[in-house]
Amino acid sequence: MRRTVYLKLAFWGALALFLAWDHARAPRIDLRFEAPLIAAGSGQTSIAGHCALPK
């Protein structure tokens, strides 16, 4: 039981650390180029980021 609690803490801690690390190293997000709330009807196609993409 206690081991599971430690594992949970390690898991969520690692995820939080990863997000913080990535936030620190990634370029600042430019809100002027924010994507429209809804893609449908926006005229903007997403270019990548799905498992089905072969390359």
Add this chain to the structure above:
Amino acid sequence: MRRLPIAALAAALLFVLVWYVSVRQAALFAIGIAMGAALAGARFGFTTGWRNLVVARDPRGVVGQALLLALAALGSMPLLGQFPELNAALAPPSVSLVVGAFLFGLTMQIADGCGSGTLYKAGMGVPLNMGILPLFALGSFLGSVHLDRWLVLGVIEPVSLVDHFGVAGALAATFAGLAVAVALALAWSGAEGRASWFDRRWLWGAVALAALAVLNLVVAGQPWGVVYGFGLWAAKLATAAGVFDPAANMFWNQPGNAEILRQSVLLDVTSITNIGILAGALWVAAGAPSTGRPLTAVQWLIGLAAGFVMGYSSRLAFGCNVGAMVSGISTGSLHGWLWVPLAFAGTLIGLRVRRRFGFDAA
């Protein structure tokens, strides 16, 4: 753990996303939370549904999954016909798909969770799935790195049912295919299985997940996916550690992937829904102690190895149960229809391995 602090943390992250990232990403995070809550609340396990059909001749999970696919197709295909900016989950039938889907179906039974299953069970605090997640990410990353070598073994162009037959024709073909799958499942289940083919838990899970999958498509412009996000996380770490040069790799030097790799992970659609699924499952699991026997060291080793292979093979197969099966079939990609029988064949082997190492008793 109480639900209120978790809800407060999720709300705080939602606020951060709205304020510092984009309203769209915040909306996708909320969709991910709802997906996680639906998956965990309904215990909507693709892996379990297949296992119950084979082992216990219980068709309820497969019927629920067929309903999810039908409803998601009913929502997605007309949208794809109407809005050209929306992408279907189109992937090429290939040698890598054959190998990847078979291995994925095999290993998901050992790991007791597919892509979404690993996510929601990790969110719920199931120890093996928490351990598997980083290895799944590593496998997914290595699969993307090696994908070009697999593709030279044989590949044809992706086939879109919506493009070939139109929306009505694609829907008719999809419903017919699903009806055949359900009929086969009911025939295998026998009279006893047929008498109890319907289950409210699977029904509400299917309806909720179908609605959320369509919403994901409308908001993100692409179907629901899981695996890409995992591979991206590992790719970021490998690149930062200096052990991987994305510019020299076919997959990661594509302009879209290179840009996603460079920018904040909070801007990636798949990553943000994955994090939402984890949070939603955590919220559902709060206060409910995890059950089940602890695994032996051998079971841990086998399970973790299966998680790694699952990540690698899901990349070769252009998705897991979500990216290839749910999104592929519901958006009219032929590769989704090829994925299912291949993964099911793998599952038949995986169930034997699972039994051999005593996972069913755990």
